[in-house]
Amino acid sequence: MATIYQVSELAGVSLATVSRVMNNNAKVSDKTKQKVLDAMAELGYQPNSIAQSLASNRSNSVGVLVSELHGPFFGDMMSAIEDTLRLEGKHTIITSGHSDEQREKESIEFLIGRKCDALILHAESVSDEYLVELEARGIEFALMNRYIESLASRCICLDNRQGGYLATRHLLELGHRQLAYISGPMWKQDAQARLVGHKQALQEHKIAFTQAQLFEGDYRQESGGKGLDYFLNRGQKFTAIVCANDEMASGVMSRARELGIGIPSELSVVGFDNIIYASYLYPTLTTIDYPIYDMGKMAANLILKTVYSKKDVSVKPIFVPKLKARGSSIQRV
Incomplete structure (x- = not known):
């Protein structure tokens, strides 16, 4: 089985550079990145995710809490988050709180225990104080469809x-x-x-x-x-x-x-x-x-920007709703 040392030798770069490529670090030039990827392909090298996590202090995973796992609303939200993070080499761990305070807390603590780099929370029942305490504990998170003034920089909301x-x-x-x-x-x-x-x-x-x-x-x-x-x-x-x-x-x-x-x-x-x-x-x-899909994507972008230092993303915290007039409403005669 090929090792990272063999990849480093074949690509003609340092071990640190190989590690940066594996962790999708923007500091590596495209030319150097391609040399490393070519060496990995030639040797059939498969990065060990646990070793990567230990080396980078990152799990490359984001925990997601939703109220329910069924229905088109949360389906769109989860798809947007997963799609956006997957493009950047990050994975999602999803759990539900069922709009119950204790279950939401248990789910959040579970995600923290799984060493997620950050959380995206559609939390309805836990108190504002609990969420403020999460920030004080150093937990990185984005908060969807809920506004708390002291956590405003973390909130993605609809008006x-x-x-x-x-x-x-x-x-x-x-x-x-x-x-x-x-x-x-x-x-x-x-x-x-x-x-x-x-x-x-x-x-x-x-x-x-x-x-x-x-x-x-x-x-x-x-x-x-x-x-x-x-x-x-x-x-x-x-x-x-x-x-x-x-x-x-x-x-x-x-x-x-x-x-x-x-x-x-x-x-x-x-x-x-x-x-x-x-x-x-x-x-x-x-x-x-x-626009829940767009909001889910925005929450993922917020995490990519603040936690993974991705530079080329913009974050819009407040979304404005629009009326879609269709056949169920007509002029009153």
Whole structure:
């Protein structure tokens, strides 16, 4: 079996240079790098990842915490992170927290114990204080879809308030004045911000918001249908429903179909996220575009820049949502 010493001798370079090439160090010229790669190929040399880690004090792995492993939203996020890091020779270790504080802590500590160079966290339940403490412990991480002022340089966020505002403003501009709203779980920061945006749009059109217009869902499809039943059973008058995510919007549409309620002829529906099937529903779903793939890529870039010293990447911390008007919302006659 070939050794690093044989690679060094055949390439005519030092052991340190071979090590730099194996660790993708930018200080090595392209010409020298190619000589080393050619020598490795000729000798059939396979770098020992454990030895590399010991030599560089890097594992070349990044831990990723997501809330769930299923669904298109987190699938896009994980794909973006993995795609971006893999291009730079880094690998991902993925675990889930299921929006539970203890499970999130256990998952984060597991990733730290695996000697990950950094973490990318979609953490919903652990406290701000715990995350601040992580920084104090010297743990490198990026925080997705959550903003903590003292950790601002680590946060990659969507302007959820603006997204909630755009969804409701769209319906108001179509002439709807009786709106129902299905929120996400109100203990979540993004659900709170989206509802604030909804209320802002109503206020600008001088329409009062009441609790009777609100149903608290859980971001799952079933709660969309339950929300529609809730409003109908209470005799609530509404011509449109704003849903805090696309899964709940699809639940509203499915339940409306069962009840013989026409969409959009009798009820306009707006979602949030623009997940992949939003444009395949019938009618196609008007929604707020949540660029989660781009945000996942940005979180990976943040780690590449701050932890692996990659120079040619830029980091944009705040993303602005956009309305995707489709067939589920029409002018109120």
